[in-house]
Amino acid sequence: MQNIDNKIAALGAKIELAKRRFFFYCQLKAPDFYKSNRQYLVELCNMLQSFYESDDEEVLVVNLPPRHGKSRTASLFVEWMFGKNQREKVMTGSYNDTLSTTFAKSVRNSIQEVKGDMLKPVFSDVFPNVRVKRGDGSMSLWSLENGYNNYLATSPGGTATGFGASVMIIDDLIKNALEAYNENVLEGHWDWFTNTMLSRLEEGGKIIIIMTRWASGDLAGKALEHFKEQGINIKHVNMKAVQDDGSMLCDEVLSKKSYNMKVKAMGEDIASANYQQEPIDLKGCLYSRFKTYDGELPAFKEIRNYTDTADTGDDYLCSIDYGVTFADEACILDVYYTKEPMEITEPNTAKMIHKDGVNITNIESNNGGRGFARSVERILKEKYGSNKTRIKWFHQSKNKQARILSNATWVMDHIYYPANWRDRWPEYYKAMTKYQREGKNAHDDAPDATTGIAENINTRGKATILKPRERR
Numbered sequence: 001m002q003n004i005d006n007k008i009a010a011l012g013a014k015i016e017l018a019k020r021r022f023f024f025y026c027q028l029k030a031p032d033f034y035k036s037n038r039q040y041l042v043e044l045c046n047m048l049q050s051f052y053e054s055d056d057e058e059v060l061v062v063n064l065p066p067r068h069g070k071s072r073t074a075s076l077f078v079e080w081m082f083g084k085n086q087r088e089k090v091m092t093g094s095y096n097d098t099l100s101t102t103f104a105k106s107v108r109n110s111i112q113e114v115k116g117d118m119l120k121p122v123f124s125d126v127f128p129n130v131r132v133k134r135g136d137g138s139m140s141l142w143s144l145e146n147g148y149n150n151y152l153a154t155s156p157g158g159t160a161t162g163f164g165a166s167v168m169i170i171d172d173l174i175k176n177a178l179e180a181y182n183e184n185v186l187e188g189h190w191d192w193f194t195n196t197m198l199s200r201l202e203e204g205g206k207i208i209i210i211m212t213r214w215a216s217g218d219l220a221g222k223a224l225e226h227f228k229e230q231g232i233n234i235k236h237v238n239m240k241a242v243q244d245d246g247s248m249l250c251d252e253v254l255s256k257k258s259y260n261m262k263v264k265a266m267g268e269d270i271a272s273a274n275y276q277q278e279p280i281d282l283k284g285c286l287y288s289r290f291k292t293y294d295g296e297l298p299a300f301k302e303i304r305n306y307t308d309t310a311d312t313g314d315d316y317l318c319s320i321d322y323g324v325t326f327a328d329e330a331c332i333l334d335v336y337y338t339k340e341p342m343e344i345t346e347p348n349t350a351k352m353i354h355k356d357g358v359n360i361t362n363i364e365s366n367n368g369g370r371g372f373a374r375s376v377e378r379i380l381k382e383k384y385g386s387n388k389t390r391i392k393w394f395h396q397s398k399n400k401q402a403r404i405l406s407n408a409t410w411v412m413d414h415i416y417y418p419a420n421w422r423d424r425w426p427e428y429y430k431a432m433t434k435y436q437r438e439g440k441n442a443h444d445d446a447p448d449a450t451t452g453i454a455e456n457i458n459t460r461g462k463a464t465i466l467k468p469r470e471r472r
Helices: 002-020 022-029 039-053 070-084 097-112 183-200 219-229 256-264 268-276 342-355 366-384 400-406 408-414 426-433 445-457
Strands: 059-063 090-093 132-137 141-144 151-154 165-171 201-211 234-238 291-293 300-308 317-325 330-338 360-364 390-394 415-418
Touching: 002 022, 022 039, 022 070, 039 059, 039 070, 039 201, 039 234, 059 219, 070 090, 070 097, 070 165, 070 201, 090 097, 090 183, 097 132, 097 141, 097 151, 165 183, 183 201, 183 219, 201 219, 219 234, 256 268, 291 408, 300 342, 300 366, 300 445, 317 342, 317 445, 330 342, 330 426, 330 445, 342 366, 360 366, 360 445, 366 390, 400 408, 400 445, 408 415, 408 445, 415 445, 426 445
Parallel strands: 059 201, 059 234, 090 151, 090 165, 165 201, 291 415, 300 360, 330 415, 360 390
Antiparallel strands: 132 141, 141 151, 300 317, 317 330
């Protein structure tokens, strides 16, 4: 009897700790996983509690390797939040309805669990006054007795209509590498998050994004960039399976031997994304480096322009002014990269060409390019009184992907950009630095036009030699 009494007393002490600290709640519910010596779990739980209790932090992004307890911790965190405040309205999103419903069901069932063993702790031991409202306990939408519509589980294919959230949790939206390589899928996730989920967030609400890092343009990456630009307080936690000193994040969860065995069967890019939080697209980018220049430009034997007009309404017009050096290399002078209609792009392209004193302009004549070329030529003559620029249009019949791939090395080795090109042309910069060697790219207009520069310089006749000129 004394032994039982001691165990009950010890359990009571643990229950008191679980009310106060989220990690101890996790340890109470799953002691075999949430061990005190697993320091990364202690840090993760303390971070979630600190974020929840903070009045300053609004967005938390947590990147964690697979099988390290991301979803499990998120599920327990929802339970603990409801124990602390029955008026919280939590909305969780996962990559499909099945997973999001499983998440919701796990939280609901834990709150409803009936105690069957005096030594086995359940949710009601810690928070005895919190119960799911009778008759309002569906798997994906349910309420607590002292609340209303407290929990909604959804996904990019689901709905959030009529639900307001005080806490939003996004849990692992990307299913596999195929999705990580697909820019359209990633853009769809962001559209769903901004257009559907954010519209449901109540004033003062908090956002938690927990996921394995896959791509620089995944939801975590876009959120980090977007909220930082908006001046919103954002906290980023990035945990790698293999630490910088070669040790493992947690040997008990993933040993070095097990890690080596698993990554051996994976591609380097997938392994780096899954376990080291290094975006997959940065490993699979076509262009691994770019050369830059700063200060005074070299002498040019010619100044050229290459323009690729938009094929469809969703494509970009890409027009690039560049100087050709006597070593047959290119220095980019200006870039016009836009989705604006032709009535805007024609005069703006002409203005850029005139400004840089372009000698020859090459314009792809596919899909209306010939008419565009004639308009630019007319504007140069009528508005600027200039006949300096020779306008040439041509039909591009070669395979676009093959052209881009075959000229990639030359682009990296012989095209120079201004040192601040990221700031000057952010959309063009993004299109070039994130273009994938394999997989589906949302747009290829920037690499296509840049490839045209490489092809023009490397044609048999090379550039027409003009009088050298210094540019500042």
